[in-house]
Amino acid sequence: MYKICKNEQSAQRQKYIAECMVQLWKREPYRQISVTDICRQASIPRKTFYRYFESKEDVFLFLCEYLLMQYENYSASDCNKQCSALQKDFENFFAFNKQQTDLWEILQRDNMAHQVIEWVVSQIIEHDRLGRMFQHSQDRLVQYMKISFFTHGLFALFFDWKKRAYINSSKEMAQLAMQLMNKPLCEW
Secondary structure, three states, X not given: OOOOOOOHHHHHHHHHHHHHHHHHHHHOOHHHOOHHHHHHHHOOOHHHHHHHOOOHXXXXXXXXXXXXXXXXXXXXXXXXXXXXXXXXHHHHHHHHHHHOHHHHHHHHHOOOHHHHHHHHHHHHHHOOOOHHHHOOOXXXXXXXXXXXXXXXXXXXXXXXXXXXXXXXXHHHHHXXXXXXXXXXXXXX
8 A cells, every 4th residue: 555645845856756657568568677777767765765665566556546536626616506516526537537638548558447436436435425316225236236337327428529539519428318317218
């Protein structure tokens, strides 16, 4: 598990190390990147790397959690509770992930996007982030399946939108997501 930094300087160093891994990742597959490569890219000794992370997998986990935190900050800064909160969440989801296109390109190239989506599903369940949508389900397996179906479907819409070069606005994509959520499958 990566270290939780107690001061801003350490947090910035940790983020810098993760950003260096992303820079490497843009050039080569994740599986080929070593801790030595990350240290070389960041111009730090291995000892410094291990002060913040136990492995490159920890850097990946840090990036996932950092991305989620950035999304929550992004979403919170633009939340207008007068409009449909869910539609605004969807709009923020599409707009934020569009800004992360480079990272999603890397994840898709290395067949790791699915791991991130599964991690997102686990975070939603663990922290009850979508409780308002799925609270009526008492069965944990059913709740997991609903959240997984919903999350994978939302990301599928995003990846399709990305593949089509973002021809629609994030607001239009949010409206589409709302339409899909509000109709039974047999009416699609």
